[in-house]
Amino acid sequence: MKQGLYTIAENKPLTEAVYRLRLAGDTSAITAPGQFVNIALPGLYLRRPISVCDVQEGLVTLAYKIAGRGTEQLTAMRPGTRLDVLSGLGNGFDVSLSGDEPLLLGGGIGSAPLYLLAKQLRAAGKTVRAVLGFNALNEDFCSGWFRALGCEVTVTIADGTGGAPRYVTDALPSGYSFYYACGPEPMLRAVFDRTAGPGQLSFEERMGCGFGACMGCTHQMRTGPKRICKDGPVFRKEEIAWPD
Numbered sequence: 363m364k365q366g367l368y369t370i371a372e373n374k375p376l377t378e379a380v381y382r383l384r385l386a387g388d389t390s391a392i393t394a395p396g397q398f399v400n401i402a403l404p405g406l407y408l409r410r411p412i413s414v415c416d417v418q419e420g421l422v423t424l425a426y427k428i429a430g431r432g433t434e435q436l437t438a439m440r441p442g443t444r445l446d447v448l449s450g451l452g453n454g455f456d457v458s459l460s461g462d463e464p465l466l467l468g469g470g471i472g473s474a475p476l477y478l479l480a481k482q483l484r485a486a487g488k489t490v491r492a493v494l495g496f497n498a499l500n501e502d503f504c505s506g507w508f509r510a511l512g513c514e515v516t517v518t519i520a521d522g523t524g525g526a527p528r529y530v531t532d533a534l535p536s537g538y539s540f541y542y543a544c545g546p547e548p549m550l551r552a553v554f555d556r557t558a559g560p561g562q563l564s565f566e567e568r569m570g571c572g573f574g575a576c577m578g579c580t581h582q583m584r585t586g587p588k589r590i591c592k593d594g595p596v597f598r599k600e601e602i603a604w605p606d
């Protein structure tokens with residue numbers, strides 16, 4: 363983990379509620395797709411965690427959805443503004459588990475961290491399929507990015523627009539070697555219940571410190587209590603225990 367000042371290089375709306383934020387600064391602590399950064403915002407006591415969507419040396423790309431005060435405040439921040447950011451948080455996805463034909467399952471803004479994963483898998487020569495779910499067609503902020511990488515993409519739309527499948531679990535293909543999922547907890551649970559093969563799932567939780575010190579994000583897993591921020595946010599399927 364590293365703490366540093368980052369300069370906003372871009373903060374641009376992609377849809378009505380989703381923005382792309384590019385931050386220039388030290389990216390050396392970011393080592394795996396699925397890690398996150400934790401951003402301090404003026405007047406807010408707790409930092410706001412956002413997943414790494416893409417990274418190049420000295421530039422990290424995030425995609426955030428307006429959820430409340432912090433993300434709303436972020437939308438008004440202009441290029442050149444400096445932000446205090448903790449980077450390189452969390453374990454991230456394990457690319458080495460993918461096999462030759464990995465499947466990516468994204469729910470809404472949870473599709474963002476799958477982009478860097480897709481990029482690395484494609485660079486390693488894998489055949490990548492992605493099923494990305496949105497509530498409505500105009501909320502799809504990223505399926506084109508995955509197509510541009512050469513992934514085979516299926517978009518699901520919860521309101522059923524154009525006869526699209528409604529949920530990610532309505533469009534699960536067969537024959538994948540490993541799956542990676544990120545999205546809201548009900549989606550993760552449905553994916554968990556309906557997939558037989560091995561996979562990794564990325565969880566969200568309200569966070570205090572974001573780096574393992576406060577225990578505020580602890581979940582009971584099969585292997586004991588785990589901190590979503592430090593032991594996760596990514597867990598292997600067999601580690602996961604759901605609350606009753």
Ligand SMILES: Cc1cc2nc3c(=O)[nH]c(=O)nc-3n(C[C@H](O)[C@H](O)[C@H](O)COP(=O)(O)OP(=O)(O)OC[C@H]3O[C@@H](n4cnc5c(N)ncnc54)[C@H](O)[C@@H]3O)c2cc1C
Nearest residue numbers: 410411412413425426427429430431432433566567568595
């Ligand atoms: C590891 C991790 C990665 C994340 N990655 C992204 C991302 O890439 N893009 C993105 O848009 N969001 C992401 N989130 C969620 C994001 O952190 C919250 O939406 C944000 O902190 C809300 O802040 P706010 O001040 O706008 O809203 P608040 O006013 O704090 O909250 C508004 C609503 O959002 C809910 N909420 C707040 N924080 C979280 C949280 N951590 N998890 C789930 N629900 C929350 C609250 O319960 C409330 O209903 C991530 C969260 C985690 C833990």
Ligand code: FES
Nearest residue numbers: 570572576577591
């Ligand atoms: S948020 Fe403090 S331990 Fe996870």
